[in-house]
Amino acid sequence: MDKVRSELLQGTLDLLILRTLAGAALHGWDIAKRIAVVSNDRLSLKQGSLYPALHRLEDRGWIEAEWGISKAGRSAKFYRLSRRGRKELQVEKAHWLSFATAVQNVLEME
């Protein structure tokens, strides 16, 4: 299966990160991995967009960061969703779904 073209990713990047962090606190590497696995490698996050996005989200107060120990026993920066981020995830998710439905409806019109 082809990789999704990268520009499509731009608008949804924040949403993907927020959704990925909804379950557990993860570091940057794991976030990218998790997204890649779940999307069957169709969505792959480059570090060049991942880390600026993480810092931007942290700056907005949607996610929080804390240094912890990775599985391999190394110190790593873990991100988790803040209360505001959780709310934001609901909004963005609803927004995306309604947008996607709308696009689908248009594409599938008779």
Place this chain on the structure above:
Amino acid sequence: MFSETFRWLRTRCSRLFCRGKAEAALDAELQFHLDQLIAQFRGEGMTEREARLAAQREFGNAVVYREEIRDTWRPPELADIWRTLRFASRSLQRSPGFALLAIITLALGIGGNTMMFSAFTSILKKPLPYPGEERLERFNRATPQNATGDFSPADFRDLQRAAASYGEVAAYTPSDCSLSEPARPAEIVSGIRCTANLLGLLGVPPQLGRNFLPQEDLPGNDRVVIISDRCWQKRFGGKDDIIGRTLRVDGQPHEIVGVLPASFNDWRHLGWVDFFRPFGFDKDKMSDRRDTILRVIGRRSALLPPAQADAFIANFGAHLAKDFPEVNAGSSWRAVSLASTTHGRSLPAMLKMCIGLSAFVLLIACSNLANFLLARTITRSREFAVRSALGASRGQLLRPLVAETFLLALAGVALAMLVARWGADWLSYRSIGENGEPVTLVFSWSVFAWALGASFITAIAFGMAPALFALRLNVNEALKSGGRGMTGDRGHRRFRQFLIVGQFAMAMVLLAGAAVFIRGLDELNHRRAGWQSAHLITGTIVLPAASFPDDQQVRNFHSLMLERLQAMPEVASASVSSFTPFFDWPDIRKYIMQGRALPKPGHEPAAAVNTVSSRYFETVGTRILTGRSFDERDTATSPKVIVVSQATARGLFGNESALGKRLAQTGSDPQEWAEIIGIAADVKSVLPAAPQVTFQVYEPTEQHPVRYNEIMVRTANSAPARVVNDIRNVITGLDPDLPVHDLQLADSAIDRANYQIAILRDILTLFAMLGLGLASVGIYGVIARTMAQRTNEFAIRFALGARARDISRLVLASGVKLALLGSAIGLIGALGVTHILAAWNSGMHLNSTSTVLGTTVFLVGVALVACWLPARRAGRINPIDALRAE
């Protein structure tokens, strides 16, 4: 929720302010990612080296990510402002000369102004150290001779008895005393004698010991003293056992009962008084209605409206004037707030004038700044034109200019605070008076706010105005002219010429004001009208009543002391008198003439009286015009005699000879007629305020012995310094309890007496020099720049046959025209300032037209030099080089 917000804030702040830590964290985070990549590639079977390279390839350019991530750390607006400021600072660094000049200009202008404001607030706005100060009043007894006269003990006693409906009243009189302790030379201490309730009325309890008790007002109980904190610290080492200690004050043992708090000594009201003693007036003194020696202060009852209090005091004075016309006719009483009397009549006005003049300096500085910025903006007009052609909005064009001005203002404020600080220190140091205590100028936040506001407003306003001007430029024109020969359009030129004219007008006012004042002060300090100062030494001794209880003892001491002084080999002649010839004589009496109709009560001629010993006229060098001086014929028992000044003789007797005529003081009963035996030259005071009474009368000490004595000693030649010591030794040899105060040359006494005016002179000179310097720099800058921008034009003129002289003259004329116009306008202002100064210092000669004209010539001369430098350069243009540079 709260803790979440807090954590978020902390992260943001640490990213903004602890860059190092945030960077390190970022490095660690990215390194972790890279290491994970390497581990992954290793897992896929690559060698360590291959995995590392592959990971780096996969990872990409970390520098770019970092930059992107850092951008998320700063709020976008802030990042923008930061960038703009950095850009502005780099642009200023490219022209350091301009930046430095602008900053110094701002700093001097604002610093001078701030200094004046801090002086103003510390002197006029600071409340007196008395609680409930707003209800404290000073009473004045106005007479035709003296608007702020004092009260006689009997009048005060009457007021005290009736004062219950007003509140509380107290009185005091300055009374320096001699202090002697075993094994220390006697010295004079500044002191006052007061009613026992004075300190209580002012609301200042002693910090140690107790206040005066009511019964200590009575004679016999009055040998107690309260000392100032300053005296306690300096003289008695601040020891706690001071209370109860006994001192010899005026030759009598006194007990120290209290020490006042340090806050009490405020030079604006009582001055640096070290000893407070109760009056202890006996019955006779208390019923004296003639001797107006008491200063009266009241604390108005809180229930009494001020208007009613004023009416009460005025009424009371009117009653006394009616009841005792022989002493009080023509006098009226007035209550004024104590705060309004704390400084001389003219001090607030002087300070305001100084602030006004410092504002002139600030204006000159600002117009210089505007000129610099305008010139800079015009030379950059091509840059602006290009940017605006590329689509920059007006706001985007303005932003760097605003940022530059902001930076200039910031640096200007920082430096201005330093300048103000130094200025205030200098002023403090300069104002150290006779007591060695500087006037403390406190730093106040309002002054700081003023400086901050003033500099930003001036910098932004004067920085923006030229920017807006420059932005009106026509893009097409600016680009076509290729940035060459940009002198700005007509509007710009007009504006800059207007600024130069304004600067010169203000510099003219400053300079002329200062010049006139300096000349006036010099004249004042060197005025020796009616006496001669060369080789004259003066000093003060006060003979305490305790050691010299009756007149005969005073007489004996006088003759013994004078005899010893005259016997000194260096001394030509010596005398005692109640006043020196060079200051005002505050002892003013009213006279009636024998054989003339009595004038209406209160309208008798008044004269300042000096009581002098027989060789006084010879000693101070006052000529006796006709008749004779006092001599051994005039004794305590011989007929009373006086010497009058020439103005008195003329004023009273016109063309008739005054010799042999007889005068008597009003209020004496029976009338004591004194014969005029001589007419002396008029003596003029060296103080800046003209005396209110111009008649002068001399009485012989033999007939009217006084305890307060000015010693005058004239040496044969210029006296060696040790003569001063010898004189002191002669006097202490006669009485070890007797200190000699201020023994020094008459010339130094005069300089010291006028030190406040000298401060004013220094401030004026400072401002004038600043204004002149700034204005010269301004005109030089403008002319030099126009010259540079007209190089092509001059080259063409040269090519067409103009000579160097013509070109120089052209440049010179353009500058001098502006300076002349400015000076002409400034002349009007200068005359105004001179008039104001003359009105405040009526004793000074300040109406000097020649000085003002001289200043004009000087100012135009300075402008000429400032323009001549660029003009000379213009005359040396090589036309071929200049045109080839096209």
